[in-house]
Amino acid sequence: MRPISRRRALQLGGVGLAATVLGGCAPPTPGRLRFDPTVGEALTEPPVLRSSSGVLQVRLEATEARVPLAGGDATTLAFNGGLPGPTLHVQPGDRLEIDLVNRLAEPTNLHVHGLHVSPQGNGDNTFVVVEPGATFGYEHQLPADHPPGVYWYHPHHHGLVADQIFGGLYGAILVGDPTPVPVTRERLLVVSDISLDDDGQVLPPSPMAQMMGREGELVLVNGQATPSMQAASGERERWRIINACTARYLRLRLDGQQLQLLGVDSGRSVTPQDVDELVLATGNRADLLVTTVAGTSELRTLPYDRGGMGMMTGMPGMRDGTPGPGVGEPLALATLEVTGSPAPPLAPVPTRPSPRDLRTETVTARRELTFAMGMGGPGGMSFTIDGKQFDPDRIDQTVRPGAVEEWTLVNTSPMDHPMHLHVWPMQLLDTAETPTWRDVVDIPARSTVRVRIAFDDYTGRTVYHCHILDHEDRGMMGVLNTA
Ligand code: C2O
Ligand code: CU
Ligand code: CU
Numbered sequence: 353m354r355p356i357s358r359r360r361a362l363q364l365g366g367v368g369l370a371a372t373v374l375g376g377c378a379p380p381t382p383g384r385l386r387f388d389p390t391v392g393e394a395l396t397e398p399p400v401l402r403s404s405s406g407v408l409q410v411r412l413e414a415t416e417a418r419v420p421l422a423g424g425d426a427t428t429l430a431f432n433g434g435l436p437g438p439t440l441h442v443q444p445g446d447r448l449e450i451d452l453v454n455r456l457a458e459p460t461n462l463h464v465h466g467l468h469v470s471p472q473g474n475g476d477n478t479f480v481v482v483e484p485g486a487t488f489g490y491e492h493q494l495p496a497d498h499p500p501g502v503y504w505y506h507p508h509h510h511g512l513v514a515d516q517i518f519g520g521l522y523g524a525i526l527v528g529d530p531t532p533v534p535v536t537r538e539r540l541l542v543v544s545d546i547s548l549d550d551d552g553q554v555l556p557p558s559p560m561a562q563m564m565g566r567e568g569e570l571v572l573v574n575g576q577a578t579p580s581m582q583a584a585s586g587e588r589e590r591w592r593i594i595n596a597c598t599a600r601y602l603r604l605r606l607d608g609q610q611l612q613l614l615g616v617d618s619g620r621s622v623t624p625q626d627v628d629e630l631v632l633a634t635g636n637r638a639d640l641l642v643t644t645v646a647g648t649s650e651l652r653t654l655p656y657d658r659g660g661m662g663m664m665t666g667m668p669g670m671r672d673g674t675p676g677p678g679v680g681e682p683l684a685l686a687t688l689e690v691t692g693s694p695a696p697p698l699a700p701v702p703t704r705p706s707p708r709d710l711r712t713e714t715v716t717a718r719r720e721l722t723f724a725m726g727m728g729g730p731g732g733m734s735f736t737i738d739g740k741q742f743d744p745d746r747i748d749q750t751v752r753p754g755a756v757e758e759w760t761l762v763n764t765s766p767m768d769h770p771m772h773l774h775v776w777p778m779q780l781l782d783t784a785e786t787p788t789w790r791d792v793v794d795i796p797a798r799s800t801v802r803v804r805i806a807f808d809d810y811t812g813r814t815v816y817h818c819h820i821l822d823h824e825d826r827g828m829m830g831v832l833n834t835a
Contacts, residue, residue: 387548388423388577389570395579395686397540398434398523402441408448412437412462414507414521415455422570422577426552429456429519435575436542436596437523440505444527445496450505451489454482460516462490463508463774464525465635466617466791468498471775471814478508478774478815479744495809499618499777500529502592502637504542510742510829514598514821518546518566519554520575522596533614534699535641536587541651543685544596545571557822563733564660564767565599565634565820571653573686580687585646586694590614592639595632599820601768601794602632603654609688610643612701618777619789620704631656633770635792635819641701644690651686659767659797709787710779710804716755723795723818723828725765734827735818741827747813748830755807763795769823770794771801773832774814778803792819807834 401410417430431437442448452462461480469476469492482488503525507516524540545568547555557566573579583589595602605628612624616638624641632638726734734741738748751757759778763769772792780788781802795801817829 387421387426387552387570390684391423391577392580392687393576395539395574395576395581397574398436398439398542400439400441403443403446403448406443406446408440408442408446410438410440410449411451411453412523413453413455414460417520419520419575421548421552421575422572424552426548426554428546428554429516429521431521431523435520436544437505437521439524439526439540441526441528442494444494444498444500444530446494448492448494449489450492451487452482453487454484457484458512459483459509460507460512460521461488461509462505464492464503464505466501466503466637466777467492467494467525467527468618468775468777468809469494470810470812472810472812476774476814479813481509494527498527499620500527501615501618501620501639502526502540502594503618504594504596504637506596510744511825514562514566514825517544517596517821518568518598520544520546524592524594526592531702531704533590533641533701534588535590536695536698537583538590539581539592541573541591541593541686542575542596543571543573543593543602544568544575545598545600562822562826565822567600568597571597571600571683571685573651578684578686580689583644583688583690584692584695585644585690586697587644588698589642589644590639591642592637593632594637595634597634599634599822601634601656601658602630603656604630604632604651604685605654606642606649606651606688608647608649609645609690612641612643614639614641614701617789617791620707621786622704622706624701629654633768633792633794633819634821635770635772636790642688644688646690646692649688649690650684651688652682652684654682655680659765661766707787707789708806710756710806711781711787713756713804713806715758715804716752718758718760719749720760720762721830722762722764723769723771725767735823737828737830740830742817742829742831744831746831747833749832751807751832751834753807753811753834756804757807758802758804761793761795761801761803763797763799766797768794768796769818769828770820771816772819773805773816775810776805776807778805811835
């Protein structure tokens with residue numbers, strides 16, 4: 353009896369020790385956490401770096417970092433230790449110089465999403481590879497008439513884009529407005545998503561999640577879980593919102609407040625447009641006016657059905673009609689508490705000049721691009737444009753400088769693909785009278801969207817791709833050469 357019980361006690365002790373090491377039944381120790389999506393601390397914003405005398409010089413270090421996140425500590429990727437990285441504030445006509453320092457264990461690079469700048473050399477060149485330990489000096493000369501608005505930066509090394517953005521590498525770029533809008537406050541809201549394990553390590557996606565486009569369990573605003581904002585009633589705030597999620601579409605509401613849209617991406621409206629709801633595909637940004645009304649409102653993202661595996665039958669674990677992600681409950685992203693007596697009214701919002709309208713211009717070339725999913729490829733599913741996967745050494749489209757082209761974007765798959773072109777914005781056709789410009793255009797499942805593009809100002813090689821970054825990494829990207 354005695355030896356047995358002694359051995360048993362030792363075994364139990366051993367099990368107990370193993371459990372503590374693995375974190376199985378050990379009580380949560382300080383510094384470790386159960387990540388809490390409802391934390392509610394006051395919203396903070398990343399540090400702002402502003403240009404002076406026409407130049408902004410910055411050093412961005414991509415590192416692994418221990419960051420406070422959702423009530424605990426997480427090990428993520430970060431630019432200059434922060435998630436998001438610093439906000440780069442420039443003016444039209446400025447030169448933006450970025451030294452990218454790669455302190456990761458894998459290659460990376462940097463793309464300035466939405467900026468109308470040269471794709472060549474050390475410009476917005478996504479073919480540049482910055483190896484671990486290396487530094488690369490980017491230089492972007494913004495044209496004097498660069499559209500004001502909210503843009504962003506993120507890595508673009510093919511194959512690692514989704515992992516690096518999901519891991520925490522992104523930041524905002526603001527291009528100043530020559531006609532300022534009178535507001536009581538400006539806010540930046542960088543929305544991103546991430547999944548963490550109990551130790552605060554970033555969780556890798558399942559192969560299925562990668563095919564759908566991964567959606568993180570935590571949706572963050574400026575790296576915070578459901579932060580809170582305060583305002584007095586009757587104020588006019590200007591919110592710049594970036595959808596920096598890897599695949600998730602945001603369908604935003606702020607019920608109880610008055611919302612007016614100034615623009616999406618580099619597209620501007622002539623006068624502010626009243627909206628109740630706002631859909632931002634991954635990569636899209638919004639420039640929004642919020643006129644505050646007393647009470648507490650929640651900024652929420654509602655379920656958005658961006659399709660599923662649909663007809664992809666015969667795959668293990670997939671059947672016809674498998675619902676896609678984003679089908680579920682609304683998620684609270686932040687709260688806005690409005691109290692106090694009404695603020696004095698502000699001067700009206702100035703009218704903006706009407707944007708260029710390519711519908712009245714002569715089209716010099718037309719092309720059709722087909723976004724498709726098929727069997728084969730890594731993980732059993734391929735993502736293609738015109739039947740081909742990305743090849744950096746192949747040129748898929750050759751465009752004449754100065755051309756005005758009409759592109760018909762065909763999506764034959766059962767899933768939405770938000771199409772993004774670097775350097776040049778796209779004008780949506782088939783819309784209302786006001787010209788609508790975007791640099792990420794959603795192509796809903798099994799449908800067709802037409803856009804026009806004016807290939808002005810620059811020549812060189814660049815890319816277009818699906819901004820569901822798991823799809824891009826799996827090959828849904830093509831090379832365009834303007835020459
Ligand atoms: Cu936001 Cu090609 O990227
Ligand atoms: Cu881009
Ligand atoms: Cu896609």
